[in-house]
Amino acid sequence: MRSILFFVNSFGKGGAERVCVNLGEEYVKQGYNVCFITLFENSSYIESNTKFNICNLKLDEKMSKLELIDSIFRAKKNINSFVKKNYGSDGYALISAHLPLSHICASLSIVKKECLYVQHTSLLQENRHRIGYDLFYKFKNNVCVSEGLKREMKEKMGIKKLECIYNPIDLQRIYELRQNSIGDISKPYILVVGRLIQTKRFDRAIKIFKKGEFYKKYDLYIIGEGELKSELIKLTNKFFRLQSMMG
Template sequence: MATRLCFVINSLEGGGAERVISNLANHFSSKDCSVTVICLNKAQVKYQLNEQVKIVNLLERKDNHNSFNRIRYAFLTFYRLLTLLKKEKPDCTICFMTSANIWAGLCCMILGLPYLVSERTAPDSTLNQYNKFLQWFVFHIYRKSKAIVLPAFGMFNGFKRIKQFETLYNFKTIYNPIHQFVKPNPGSVNSKPFMLSVGRLSHEKGFDRLIEAYHLLQLRDTDLIILGEGPERTALEAQIAALNLSGKVKLIGFKSNLQDYYAQATVFVLPSRNEGYPNALVEAMGMGCPCVAMNCEFGPSEIIEDGVNGFLIEQDNVPALSLAIDKLLNNSELKKQFSDKAKLINETNSIERISANWEELILS
């Protein structure tokens, strides 16, 4: 009888965690497992899933601003998820991101089903902001899980900042698998050479700092392209206009042909204030794009060896970020070295190697 697996996440809209869960779902479905991906919220699916993978959307949220609707959505999420998991009876439920971890973990505890939880972003942005009661509640859900999977080893110390979590020993580090893109198209995606950054347009991604660093460079013939959507778009557009960078800094939204941008970019920059394990950085390196990253919590220091396969810049130091970009743009030998060394991540983070780690954990 095929192993039954349920993956639970908020949605499959664009994002790093969503890409990882899509890759894992595809991998396990190709291994003759019965795979269901449960999305707490209905949204457009941005990633390609095998036809054998079943997708279930629990809710379509329309108005979550008043207390009545929040209570209603909470009840419906719990009831529908509990009912679905009771029907599916998965051999293991794998949850990604805090809210999905809480709902699915609670349901699995009630039903006596095995489950894994996985935090994908820095805990200072999630659990460390919760009140004491909610932290206590989450602690008991996480304590009962088969494992708390983290994409970067450094995140372990972040969770230990919560007192109750000091006693947890079921943490497991599994890096994100590298996404296998289709072959890049030959046509140019931009009329000029360009620097690239990719991610959600949100404060923690630090695109305001990248735009400031780009402004310091005063480049005439190199544009800055930022791929992604999010709540900071208006603020970033205002910053671009204020610095007279309109037409040079381009916010071009979500693109399905990411491989073309990675392949053609002169430099990839990760300016984040915090991360879990930055997929975009791994993807860029896998495509051989020379990289510069802020040494934020967490992930970049476990991916980049400074001066060997990229530059790692002191957190919050925008002038140093600007200097590192300039050094790389003007040194073709260094760009080639970084490019060649960066491609080794295709081996260390291969879907086969990373999936083997998940298999061991899920099927044990």
């Protein structure tokens, strides 16, 4: 039996994590031995799921980035032991790492050269390189989930080794969900979906909706959960009363 290996931060609610779990479940159906190396623990999923072989490093999310990187270095032996154990006679059919910390984890493993380093979000802030990112990814097998990310890494970071592969979509699940009623919506609307965290910049969507006076023709619906939920609700109430679908 061939194996599939994912390096991912956790089994949390983030989009990258959800993509990995969806892919993993599909690979299980196809008869693969699906393995995960995760950094942070999400106990409810780990305890209830028996489909995957999981190596959880149980790192503390409250640690600084330097402390986290140091802890990953210290876990190198355990990481490689797990990789070897699940290698099997037929090897890995696919190895991929998702999000920067998991990229570091994969880069320390014995399968670092075979690994695909998947970019789910921008690595730049205010058009400045994050120190060392351009060098770190220069010779790796980089995959971007959008053409925009690919263009950014190529033009602004000088990364040439790039491919674009879109996130998978469970069409059957979408067909099932679209039968559900979401209430009476008679006015044209703008829909924004995602995790309610700082990097997603939902605050900008609300401010642009106000400044551009889009509210005169449209409603704005925001669907998501996250740490900034209450802040974003306060922001909408500051400008006007918007119908909210946060949660």
